[in-house]
Amino acid sequence: MPFDFSHVFSGHHNNHDDGPHSAHKKKEYTFDHDVIGQGGYSQVMRAHWKARDGMVVAMKVVRKEAVKDREGYLKLIGCGFSRINTHPNICAGLDWFESTHKFYIAFPLLTGGELLERLNKRGRFTEDAVRNVMRVMLNTLSFIHSHGIIHRDVKPDNFLYRTPESEVDDIVLIDFGISKVLDTESEDDPRDQFEVGGTPGYAAPEVFCGIGYGKNSDLFGAGVIGYNLLSSWSPWESRDTVALIQETSRTTVNFPPGPFEGVSEQAKSFIRHLMQPPSRRPSAKKALQHVWLAEPVKPVEQDHKLGSHEIEQTGIQPLVPHPTIKPEHPIARQLTAQPAELKL
Known part of the structure; x- marks a missing residue:
């Protein structure tokens, strides 16, 4: 299932306490406390996608302060992933949303190691x-x-x-x-x-x-x-x-x-x-x-x-x-x- 990209280009972002309007999608996931990947400004953790019968995904959480080119990043997770998410050897996003301070991107969970x-x-x-x-x-x-x-x-x-x-x-x-x-x-x-x-x-x-x-x-x-x-x-x-x-x-x-x-x-x-x-x-x-x-x-x-x-x-x-x-x-x-x- 490809991303829903409508909120990328709608221009509807705000800085109120309730965060961007896609933030409600976080409620569709149950997050484990099991961190399976770590970067300077991001973490990857297991999450269960309720809308997909509890499907286990790898959720990448990126702090917005680390994204210097916000427009380019939205272009990547919007237009970019939509171009390539049909290829079997590419880990393309299944879903994404944002809160006030973070981006969340759900990927297929790969367990075989690097x-x-x-x-x-x-x-x-x-x-x-x-x-x-x-x-x-x-x-x-x-x-x-x-x-x-x-x-x-x-x-x-x-x-x-x-x-x-x-x-x-x-x-x-x-x-x-x-x-x-x-x-x-x-x-x-x-x-x-x-x-x-x-x-x-x-x-x-x-x-x-x-x-x-x-x-x-x-x-x-x-x-x-x-x-x-x-x-x-x-x-x-x-x-x-x-x-x-x-x-x-x-x-x-x-x-x-x-x-x-x-x-x-x-x-x-x-x-x-x-x-x-x-x-x-x-x-x-x-x-x-x-x-x-x-x-x-x-x-x-x-x-x-x-x-x-x-x-x-x-x-x-x-x-x-x-x-x-x-x-x-x-x-x-x-x-x-x-x-x-x-x-x-």
Whole structure:
């Protein structure tokens, strides 16, 4: 069931004690005290939707003070989600409402954990498993791009599994919190966005250097994820945020022989393909035509090369989540005022 968006565009908002007129919808839910996700200005908790026979949902509660671009946010949860809520690999909103101080967005409850968690727990994926995951990922990105949305935070933390028993490629894209909703839905990609935002190490270099970026900036993050899955490693050595931003500007991606033992040259070529400079980086639609993805889809019996006990013996360190830099972050403001000098 799609959102009811009428209250987004009605212009009916007030600051009285009873709050915006959609606030009455909160009574349609019973909230658990079980917080299943936490951010700087938001929480995700379980809730029961009375109008749907007590259906359990993941309710994201966002403090309005954290939403600097109120118009853009309403555009996202209104127009944006309505464009993409039919795709099976997108966690689209089921319902939303607001109170005086908070936004509430109900999402399907996904219980399988993050792609990043599965990778750190079970070890690097087989090449066939990575191929299947990347097909789903690129199809999902191609879909949102064709509907005029740039995700802007493509990373393994933002892909969830539906259940703990989900197949390796049963991933769902989440967290459109800093996504950009373009005015038109088309295949064009003019690379005319300048607002800084994303996760260092996954955000494309051009996002931080003031030259303008577009939909194919999401492909850089997909390439880094592919690198992670094939090796359990990060392509970057830096941990400091500013140093990491500088390091991602490298045009050469290295594949150390240990972590990439047995990985085909075609797979490495695919990763390089996604992590090219923006002028040569493909769209998601074109990336799906890469020769490495051309092999027929086949079931994956063993989706991991190393178990957790074997990971400990190799000395491979778990991949560490990096926080998202939102446009209002001090580093984002600094880079907006003085774009990083990156060679692209």
